Amino acid sequence: MSTTVSRWREPSILPGFGLALGITLTALSLIVLIPLAALFLKAASAGPADIWAVATSPRTLAALRLSFLGALFAAAVNAVFGLILAWVLVRYEFPGRRLIDAAVDLPFALPTAVAGIALAAIYAPNGWVGGLLAPYDIKVAYTPLGVMVALIFIGLPFVVRTVQPVLEELPADIEEAAALLGASRWRTVFQVLLPPVLPALMTGFVLAFARAVGEYGSVIFIAGNVPMVSEIAPLLIVIRLEQFDYAGAAVVATLMLLLSFALILLVNLVQARARRRFGNV
């Protein structure tokens, strides 16, 4: 019986392939794939006219715009500061460096609701930071700016953690060569050191974006949740669900998923080109 080797997998003397793959596929189907399929099915069952009405309603568009633009903005901020942070952690020695290195992962470990109420407390007009900004008439909490603050928090570790290993493995000889050939430090950094880091930076950007676009827990406390102004798309899904508008919730959710998959795919394509250009980093 076992003399016939199935064509779709390479032969191996290790046992347990059937069992392991069986468990994986069963769990994956039951917990992830079938439920997601139910989401698309529910959205499709609404019918073209209703789908169009939900998708183009001003409130949906405003929520999607805030979630996507907010996530892009937060990921961009994280790309800049994450790159600086990774640079500082890899290249400089300063007191508390190891502690700070460990602390960067805090947003992975801290439950989002905890982060949400803490950020709301700090950036509220009577909070530690909000109070400093209040005299200049800058409001952070309960405005779209508050949404950005939460999304920056939640995406903070991604860029640092993707860029850090690449910076660590950058060979010292290329920058020495650049310096010996007379390039200024500025030029060495921007034309020799940073280009190979670019693909990792983009990976970090995409991960931070993907996390931020669907983020809920840390945002709703600081956002104020005013429809059309500071209401994020995941909150709109929750609101539709609470009104027992299952199809409406499913349509907004499907739109969100399709949009973010399309964006992630696009960036991955751009990144694949960058990878070809700068080699496999």
Place this chain on the structure above:
Amino acid sequence: MSDASLPLQAEDLEPARAARHVSGESRLVQWSLVAISLAFLCLFLFLPLITVFVEASARGWQAYREAILEPDALAAIRLTLLVAAIAVPINIVIGIAAAWAIAKFEFRGKSLLTSFIDLPFSVSPVISGLVFVLLFGAQGYFGLWLKAHDIQIVFALPGIVLATIFVTFPFVARELIPHMQSLGSAEEETALTLGASPWRTFLTVTLPNVKWSLFYGVLLCNARAMGEFGAVAVVSGKIRGLTNTMPLHVEILYNEYMGAAAFAVASLLAGLALVTLALKTLLEWHFADAIAASRRH
């Protein structure tokens, strides 16, 4: 620490680090970059963390104790522990099975399977909860059938567990797959050739080899399982004392303007996060090689 100057002299640094600095930036630039980083981290990371503990202790020890020992809070703590105690072991089994299939065998569709396993990372937590309401809710696809058989999934423990498994699905497999791949299969093949049974090979060869990356994955999986908010908020119905997890209890207290109590419960979760970070950092320092192999992917 009292010495304020940045110790950038080459002799202070470990050799590898020092070698990099032959062509370093000026001290002013270094100072500014460190200052920018610290300011950024303070605004977005350290201040929120400190705030949790400051606000939690604002009303004193007695109020803190009462907020945590109040029956609804205790029920929330118990439910959070129960959900993690069910969801994490299930994810360990699935993660080990997925890693075994993906890391030890070559088959068609492997990269597709890997991306499906990572899928929950790019799905909004709210949607992770929504899908189960669409399936098992009162108006869901199985709603009527479940009602007829008197089974409750949504707004009850099974729904919370399902949503938690969904959001934490990739954690264990993600840590195990690259580590198992980097180890190869030679040791297992030797054990099998010498006559060890498949289970014995797995338990005495494979598992000890990957135990630290398994622990690492379990640690992250557990932190997320206990702290999950969005997915659980959608499926739980937030019935006090019954389907309220700790993060949901924090939200309810906060929305009822019981800030100090909300932060008291939140401080327990923040403590969990700090313990998780400490263990994670220890693992990274002591088992750097094993984990570096998996980090590279």
